[in-house]
Amino acid sequence: MSFFKNIFICGLLWLAVISTSFAAHQGSIQGIVQSANDHLPLAGASVFLVETSQGVATDAFGKYQLDHLKAGQYTLRFSYIGYQTQQVNVTVKDNESVRLTTLLTSSNLMLSEIMVSTPKTVGSEELNPLGNVDILLRPTQSSQDILRIVPGLFIAQHAGGGKAEQIFLRGFDIDHGTDIHLSVDGMPVNMVSHAHGQGYADLHFVIPETVERVDFQKGMYNADKGNFATAGFVAFQTKDALEQSSILLEAGQFDTYRVVGMLDLLSEKQKKENRQSAYLAAEYMGSAGYFESSQNFSRLNLMAKYHHYLSDNKMLTVQASTFSSQWDASGQIPQRAVDQGLISRWGAIDDTEGGETSRTQISVKLKQMMDNGAIWDNQVYLIDYNFELYSNFTFFLNDPVNGDQIRQKENRSIFGYQTNYHLESDFGGTKLFSHLGAGIRRDNVRNNELSRTLGRRTTLSTVSLGNVQETNVFAFINETLQLTPRLKANVGVRVDHFDFEYIDALSSNYQRQNQAQTIVSPKLSLSYTLNPAVELFAKSGYGFHSNDARVVVAQQTTQTLPSALGADVGVNLKPFANMYLSVAGWWLDLEQEFVYVGDEGIVEPSGETRRLGVDFALRYQITPWLYADANVSWTHARSTQAPEGENLIPLAPSFTSIGGLTFKTKAGWNGSLRYRWMDDRAANEDNSVIAQGYFLLDASLNYTHKRFEVSFSAQNLLDQAWDEAQFDTESRLQNEANPVSEIHFTPGTPFFAKVGVKLFF
Template sequence: RGYDIDHGTDINITVDGMPVNMVSHAHGQGYADLHFLIPETVEKVGFDKGPYNASKGNLATAAYVEFTTKEFLDHNSLKMEAGQFNTQRVVGLFKILNKQTEKNRHQFYLASEYSHTDGYFKSPQNFHRFNMMGKYNAWFGNQSQLSIIASVLDSRWDASGQVPDRAVRTGMISRFGAIDDTEGGNTGRANITIKYNRQWKNNWKTTDQVYYSRYHFNLYSNFTFFFADPIRGDQINQREGRDIFGYTTTAAKSYVLGTKKATTEFGAGFRSDNIKDISLSHSEKREFLDNIQKGDIKESNGFAYVNHDMELSNRFHLNAGLRYDHFTFGYKDQLAGAIGFSKQTRGTLSPKINISYAPNQKIKFYFNNGIGFHSNDTRVILGSGARDILPKVFGTDLGVIAKPSRNLVIKMALWHLFSEQEFVYVGDAGIVEPGGKTRRAGIDVSARYQFAKWLFGDVDINFTRARAIGEPKGEDYVPLAPSFTSIGGVTAKFKKSFSGSLRYRFIDDRPANETYAVTAKGYLITDAVLSFQWEKWEFRTSVENIFNSKWREAQFDTESRLQLEPAPVTEIHYTPGTPRFLKAGISLTF
């Protein structure tokens, strides 16, 4: 929807109800790191576009995504994978407890993952990641369920960073080379979530959830090379450690109004982030030189919402919601010698309304309208006196879902988003800064078709026009906002034997700056997966970027200076995308 959501600023992500996004993060507002989630443990993924869900608050502007892990395992499994670039991965899922009595049931499983790769860069990436997760579920009759989930992530890596286009063009380095190959870092996250669901009499259902996360982040980057410091270079270190604590409670009642079904849900909760020693410093080859910014942050978000869902008639359906969020921002500037925290508070109201009309079982029209928001960084709010503390995003969707035949489903939507303040990722500082007002409008088209019992196809196409408001024509482009994107593919599934897929990813050229004088090049990438299942064994192979296309992943228009260059140059700096990458794996269930 016209957002380059490289760091998570405008997409709200949760895992089992626990937030993934990091507010006021050292590397950018809303930073989302999902690496603590083991893919094999995911049961389902829920998502929707736009700010139309009252249960979703901060950062749920372009969309939200919610991952739900498996409640239990049917069997144990062990998977081993290996591939090019010295890549290895091992995943194990193990049933530890499966006890059932006449009224109660108890289940517990463990999952663990280890990954390593040197990557496709000239300097080895030396990437290591270790994950472990445990999930306990207890069902007490048919009325209640208790879930306890704990997980841990530890990861470290080296990086070659973004490369300036001129250095590759002149042959100074290759696409997979580096100006500063001492970039990299480490991160870790430990989580625990306790959730209790209860079904009461009179069709009341309640959910209470409490979660805690301990997180640390340490990243070395060099975006401008020798621009600010021609002698020692411009490498920066972004670092933080935080504790996150939160609680959410919901109560929903299903009932009948006249002859029509209705459900009303009430929700409330809070989230508290206590961030210690969040800093931006100047470094050389990972050695500390001097502090640029350092302090402590205390940020809390309390919220309450009501969501009402009902049938207006046999054809009309209404969903209406109202949400209130209240924030307290606190910052203590250690470099200024502050003794206490400077504070600011602000609240925002977010109404939503969604109406659908289904004249028959083959077609449904819908209209969504709502207001969302994304909070500003605490350091920006209290350091520079920003007025737009909780800038709103106003969204509207008008769409149709049609099933013209038994094998075909088509969805189309016209949409519009107005943002009171854009957040722009600044490559030379590695942070997100507030920008101006923007307007986005576009059309989304998707189709799903079943060619045969074993063959399926899907395609998604998205067109967007994104512009800054109040800027002269030709100078109003939103940097890196995609104008045309598409994904799709075909999937084949044969019973108890072969399965495979062939898929593509496409993004068109897009402006890298406000005047479109610099272009972030698009790409078309094709991937394939083939697997064969025999009794308890599965053999799998995959190829990313089948045609070995040269493409650019992250791209930014950055002003930098190479060593011995007489003056800085502004141009595209990019991270090269994955070349052809072959990987194979074997798994055993038992």
């Protein structure tokens, strides 16, 4: 026994000596990757060690570390979307750590740099590669246009350009945001219990030129996204710094004009030495519109942003913005009025529609690296919002004398706080990435109103009036485990608690109507990297359909937050170095879809629904300067409780596609030719009324010089007569004896051209 004991002790000593010797002959590489333009860190940049095929991504501070390296010569390859790939030779010595600072220079996009599976790192979000590619290539006329980056997402404007656009995605007529979670720099865009409808999301407060990144994900598979994320989320990130100041002047048909100023407030020396940036951005836009009655549209945007690295491991971001807009509108018109020659396509039944809105917000965010390597960020924001809208959807259906014009109005303040904690640790010999978060959002809505009006001047009666207070407290945990070098699992759990309160100002007795509910939403995703060119994935998640406080207190049922369950299965692949493909099949079940019809002040339940479909996305770099892209989506959306043939979901898109060609030359020329196509779709449950589809072509051409840029763009090149927004509505014209239910529409933009000149300084 003593013999085996001695052998065992000697073996332990030998292992200790060997392990000590092994550790003593290891080195490491530590570094930071920055943009050569502004010296700001590049989070999520790829760092690849050629000799060992070891890859990592930079964290939120642009930092990375490669450990357990034998002494010798190594080649590091640095890449980031939209930047020139750089290789650096490094000599690693025993017991030493090499420290590098790498500056990447911006360049034309090369799809060969896009990977199907990106390395994960602490505090750096896994951005959708399609969003990164498209924001660099696609021309954008407005912040709402950027939403079209999401494959399969379509928008429609139907109120003079000032109202939030109608959104369609994955078999949802999302209205103005009911089923898609939108945010800008961590601040919410969707408005709960809004006067015009649940989730109303007006993105017009975003100046398109300030947007740097757009991340998106379809489905409810992200634990850090809760309310409104049934169909997915879109997160806008604005620039932290400007490369240079500029002023843009644009003018187009229909008395359209736009001025955008971007002013860098700090010198290059201040930015580099003090590691801070600050800029102002302003936008003013006006247009008469293409209708017979002038739309008198105007919009003013002002924004300021300050970004400062307080130390190597701490950064502060403060931003504020204000926005206001006014407009008149011709509204939706009935098809029969055009067919009978009563009005033209560009006419109106009631041209006194329109409205005004404003939004002012401030946000403070502090992000820091802790001693254990974790990254902790905290954000607080305040939003003040006002809205007033006049509409007339049914003309003289309810009031044959004065007409059916309505006013929807509210004043709102929002307070929010959220915290995120990211940590990388070892779990059973493999890497575990933890993301924990919590927060609160409180909306205080004053004088949420629906009234009958005449000509925007006279209030005939008040249908509903009250105050809404809604609070959402949430917490989540998201764990990503690298099970094998190829297999990665993500498990998340989110808990949301909602407090709904409504005070009816028209009730003879003062009463606070309250309702509360807590819901737990688990998530599970798997991804398998078959080889560097193929990644398989499966995602699943449990969530809920958003709900309006007025619906909740009126229903008083257990279905306060109707459950939702869905899954995606697909593949990301690169058949060639310069081609990226993504294909996914999906399904989504909803327990119930309560809808508060703000135009009538009533609640409409739609019952259980099922949606399933296929999404296809292609990005192809044909030459170093020519790119092609295409998105195709097919959806089957049905109510599961209605009889066959009467179970269609009105206005749910069935077949859509968007794509085009883009070119960018080293000589400064760039432009695009793009198409949008939507198939015919049912406008009611039995498909007896059809919303007509359309095919449109848009084009742009620009020349960029180091001192200036000249631009030209044209929408609807073929001058198609198309209907942008369509609804099956029952209405009555002034002298009609009986009401008629048929398609009511807003005509889409005719051929529209504009030119622009931008000066850099």
